[in-house]
Amino acid sequence: MIIAIVNQKGGVAKTTTAVHFAYGLSAQAATVLVDSDPNRSAMAWAGRATSAFPFKVITELQLLRFQGKFQHIVTDTKARPSPEDLKVLLEMTDLIVLPSSTSGDDLRVTVDTAQRLKEVGSQNHRVLLTKVPSVKDEKDAREYLQEQSIPIFKGHIRAYKAYDKAFIEGIPVFQVKRDPNASRAWLDYQTVIQEVLEEYS
């Protein structure tokens, strides 16, 4: 399964989603995380880790060397992909995940990204609501996306401070210490990963 994490916007949890998807999928089968964002924030995350990730984090070029070795490839991508970038991603992937916070601005940009993907022929993209502050925000965001016929995951990712700690320390959210929300946060990603596995594998 090849999954790309995509959005026009930065700060919508693309890298966070890529890292946690790779963690979840690597428990099931050999997984690699390709960091195709020139900012290399996924590689930097892994670089801060004191214990090794259960998957490799590599660049697109490095993937050439490891061809065929992995069952799942998760790709983190840069913000503001061009129409050509989107076309390549579409051709290369089984699923495009569009993380979006529930803020009006992020949702508008996400709808725009989804529409661009549809224009280039995508049928396999889906919005993942991230950094969700409350049940009401989730419901409103879901309604807004559904009104515009944008495909959306059933599960969503709640907003927790544990993610910032995970990012800083170079660990997945479930390894964040002394934070009761760390396991809740991981449960959110596990639920969404399960949704992906049930449909795509």
Ligand SMILES: Nc1ncnc2c1ncn2[C@@H]1O[C@H](COP(=O)(O)OP(=O)(O)O)[C@@H](O)[C@H]1O
């Ligand atoms: N579910 C969440 N709850 C709270 N903060 C989050 C969540 N997911 C990500 N973040 C934080 O949001 C910021 C942007 O996340 P990041 O994954 O780097 O986004 P992107 O790759 O889209 O730019 C980071 O500080 C990250 O810790």
Ligand SMILES: [Mg+2]
């Ligand atoms: Mg990023």
